[in-house]
Amino acid sequence: MKKINVAVCGAMGRMGQKVIQAILARPEMRISGLIEGPNCPLAGRNPGAALLGGGMTEDLVLTTNFAEGTREADVYIDFTAVTASLDFLSQAVELKLPAVIGTTGFSPTDQARLREAGRFIPVLWAPNMSLGISALNKAVSDLARALGPDYEIEIVELHHHQKLDAPSGTALKLLESVARARGLDPDKVMVSGRRGQVGARRQEEIGILAARGGDVVGDHTVYFFGPGERLELTHRAHTRDNFAQGAVNVAAWLAAAGRAPGLYTLEDTLGR
Numbered sequence: 001m002k003k004i005n006v007a008v009c010g011a012m013g014r015m016g017q018k019v020i021q022a023i024l025a026r027p028e029m030r031i032s033g034l035i036e037g038p039n040c041p042l043a044g045r046n047p048g049a050a051l052l053g054g055g056m057t058e059d060l061v062l063t064t065n066f067a068e069g070t071r072e073a074d075v076y077i078d079f080t081a082v083t084a085s086l087d088f089l090s091q092a093v094e095l096k097l098p099a100v101i102g103t104t105g106f107s108p109t110d111q112a113r114l115r116e117a118g119r120f121i122p123v124l125w126a127p128n129m130s131l132g133i134s135a136l137n138k139a140v141s142d143l144a145r146a147l148g149p150d151y152e153i154e155i156v157e158l159h160h161h162q163k164l165d166a167p168s169g170t171a172l173k174l175l176e177s178v179a180r181a182r183g184l185d186p187d188k189v190m191v192s193g194r195r196g197q198v199g200a201r202r203q204e205e206i207g208i209l210a211a212r213g214g215d216v217v218g219d220h221t222v223y224f225f226g227p228g229e230r231l232e233l234t235h236r237a238h239t240r241d242n243f244a245q246g247a248v249n250v251a252a253w254l255a256a257a258g259r260a261p262g263l264y265t266l267e268d269t270l271g272r
Contacts, residue, residue, distance in 0.1 A: 004255050006248075007033035007073035009088055011062060012040060012047065015079035015102065018244035026248060033069035033076075034062045037084060066091045073097060075255040077247050081164070082106055089117050098122040098254045102129055102247055104169030108187075118263030122254050126266040127169025129246030133220070134266045136235045137177045140222045143231065144181035151226040153178050154207045158219040166210035167192060170220055175206055178222070 006023055010016040011034035023029045036043060040062065047062045063069045066088050070076050075098040078085050085103040092099045099117070104127045106114065117123050144153065157171040167175075172186075179186040184204055191207045201207075217237040224231040237243070246266070253259075253269045 005032035035069035105165035
């Protein structure tokens with residue numbers, strides 16, 4: 001059986017190394033390229049000793065050149081930063097290479113570029129690759145419709161102190177899920193933080209609070225406040241392993257023969 005060749009962007013980062021571990025555990029997959037930013041001190045070297053304590057058995061050289069790193073790839077996985085991700089994606093379009101992107105922090109304009117790339121290649125972008133988060137998105141969407149406008153919705157997310165973007169991409173996706181379920185524009189109803197004499201809460205507004213501290217991998221809670229009761233739905237990520245496993249799973253799905261160009265979601269891979 002022909003193996004699926006996968007290139008990993010951001011190979012030396014926290015998520016990149018988790019993705020590498022996940023690929024190495026899959027006999028039907030092979031790491032065909034490792035890509036990092038231009039200032040990486042290991043560029044041009046085999047990073048096997050640095051990655052997984054020498055667990056890298058592939059004879060690979062870390063490169064800062066996307067085209068070189070993806071030369072043999074059937075698909076690439078990218079957990080980097082917005083600017084780097086968009087640059088990689090532009091090159092992927094030229095190379096007709098399917099893309100799995102877990103980077104967060106994309107602006108509406110950036111997301112339009114993701115959709116445009118989907119006209120030419122298969123692109124799967126998910127701010128959270130967890131199966132549990134996918135189920136949470138569906139659950140809160142269903143609840144928002146079932147409970148109606150009498151139940152006010154607020155979202156709280158917690159992450160480690162090194163996270164760069166806020167609110168998290170996952171929280172924004174949850175916001176989109178509940179807002180769309182009620183026929184609302186997420187950008188018009190979102191309130192990110194409150195301070196001072198803000199007045200009474202508007203019925204349709206949805207608040208997002210971002211907390212940062214310690215080594216929290218990622219916690220997300222969606223609250224539904226109703227007359228005399230409230231519902232709380234929470235997802236807690238204990239490790240980054242589930243994000244990496246999810247990314248590798250969807251890479252296999254995206255690399256399947258005949259996959260049409262398009263901007264896909266994690267839900268698409270689950271047959272929903």
